Amino acid sequence: MKISVLNIGNELLKGSTANTNLASIGQELLKLGVPPIIQMTVNDDPNDMKEAIAYLEKRSDVIISTGGLGPTTDDITVEIFADYFGLKLYTDEKVIEHIHNIMGKDKILSVHNKKQAIVPVGSTILENRNGTAPGISFEANGKLIFLLPGPPSELIPLFKENVLTSIRSRLKEKVYFESLYTVGIAESELQRIVSENIKENQKLYIAYRAEPGGCELTFSSPMEILVSEAITKIRSVLGLSILDYGCKNIAEEIIKLLAERKMTLSLAESCTGGMIASKIVDVPGSSKVFKGSVTAYLNEIKMHLLKVKENTLLKYGAVSEECAKEMAEGCANLFNTDIALSATGIAGPDGGTSSKPVGTVFISVTFHNRTLTKKFLIKGDRSRIRIRSTAFALNLLRNVLLEIS
């Protein structure tokens, strides 16, 4: 089955928004073994749209279109598709009711509101829980067409609940898939390791999705055994580089490990300045194990709150193994936690020296009167150094927690 994607709307071409819809659609379709083979973006222009539809129709069995379903006059997706495929339009009363449900029962609908209820005769309405524009699907010229709204909050649920099911039911073979999440391995390195151990072929698809510090790896196949074999194999090769079952990012696993060990956590941040805390607090339920954090950005605060010795700062500087160690230890005392993590470094653009260039970062974890400190040298701009420092810090914390049984 050949699938193509048509994204409609000048906000994509003008760069006011990045096309995350294609990535979301691609990730889900890849798990079924049918990633899109081609994608186009066009303006809300009748001629441009029709030419794109013709191009995609010739080359694919399914066209998934996004955008141009809004209430205003420049939203012309439905009209253009109907015109192209020679379909009549009608006003669907159930959609009118849905618009009332979303906008309020008493609201008197304008001609613009009602426009969203005009759909092709014979099409299937896909209910949009998060907006007034319905999703629409129909078959024409032997092709399966989906018209979906552009905002990701509306598109993604509609796509997952309706489009995927519909495509899956039409695949000759059922497709099985399973994902796992790795940490501490660069995507290119992960690809190398996976390709050395598992051969991608027409019966087994491999997908990667990288995030700072981690990667989602998905195997999919019409043969369930191939997926489970690949998962088993790669688990044996990667071992602890794979997150625990049910955890989709390292912060989630850290919260889980802390809860299992009945331990509490606190953080002392300098260059990362709240970024590590933010990752931890992002996890629902983190309040059960995370007590709090200090961003000790000035030396004065490092001394006053975290009890870093003045002599340490004078002798070694704030960016040093000694300071990182005292920050972590002072933090565990301040918050009275079982374990504490600290990060101090030079994020730039200024402040680097020949012995301590921009990107020098020290990370410490203290637990049970033992403190482990590591030095990192990170290339890139201020933002990248902070993001990578946060990833390295969480990774070090995870490794320490895994060693505590």
Add this chain to the structure above:
Amino acid sequence: MKISVLNIGNELLKGSTANTNLASIGQELLKLGVPPIIQMTVNDDPNDMKEAIAYLEKRSDVIISTGGLGPTTDDITVEIFADYFGLKLYTDEKVIEHIHNIMGKDKILSVHNKKQAIVPVGSTILENRNGTAPGISFEANGKLIFLLPGPPSELIPLFKENVLTSIRSRLKEKVYFESLYTVGIAESELQRIVSENIKENQKLYIAYRAEPGGCELTFSSPMEILVSEAITKIRSVLGLSILDYGCKNIAEEIIKLLAERKMTLSLAESCTGGMIASKIVDVPGSSKVFKGSVTAYLNEIKMHLLKVKENTLLKYGAVSEECAKEMAEGCANLFNTDIALSATGIAGPDGGTSSKPVGTVFISVTFHNRTLTKKFLIKGDRSRIRIRSTAFALNLLRNVLLEIS
């Protein structure tokens, strides 16, 4: 001038990476008044690529292609474009030298490395400071073609330094542009205000780029006077909703306002958990005015570090006007700063009640023994509530600072 973009690489179609290159290219071209009119994504497949080139060539004067310039055998962009336009290839010695400069003088280049130095006869080499693949431009069939590497860190500098200059020099008219940054106004509201005051037309282009809590607004025109008139007009309408000159985000302006007023800042975060601190620390030079922050996630820490009264927590709860106020005041004392900002709220998914639903957030700013507290009700999931809380908190802080002369 009609410009199209061709993105090559299955990682975009498989969804392992979102197409941020199109957004970056679109934003820059829009400022020149020539946003892309069409964009396509294809796999590294000779037939798919040639069909896409033919489609775009027919409809545009300039094709900007990204991706497929790597050293491996599936990177075939140069060969396919050369073949399509009937251009011969040769190995460019200057590119070989460049590859040596990037990889190390002593490195013996493999056949894969050397492949990146094979370029079309008569093409212009665009030096890639951040990678081995050179950018390439040439003219053929009356069209201007750019072949650029896919990684954003390589593409964006090449695009800004070479492609934009080249396109600008070919525009019949010089295009002037100026941007300003707004805060505290939703993008749709901003669009409404702008459209009521300024008419977009063929001589004046208006571009928007939204971020959480703010928006970049750009006017561009071949007539400089139209840009300056639009800027003046919109400044008079929006007033303080526009950031100070030279500031590209609200945190930058806050640091500037604090420095001008010779004031120091500290933060006390609960639900935002480090996110506000991280925005502040993102700004280079923030250490001059930002002393530090506490994430007081547990009540115990709110009492112990920020001296929130136990009675306040028992009587009003941690998510209350009273607690937010005491957090801010305790924070100013703890860090000994002129001004302190606090945020406490229910980010969910659990913890909401009928009187305090998920999304209830209190934000306080304290300055000179005066404390201002505001209540917000934010819809959405945990992540959105935290991001919006951070934007509201920075906005409140900015407004207080603007009132302090």
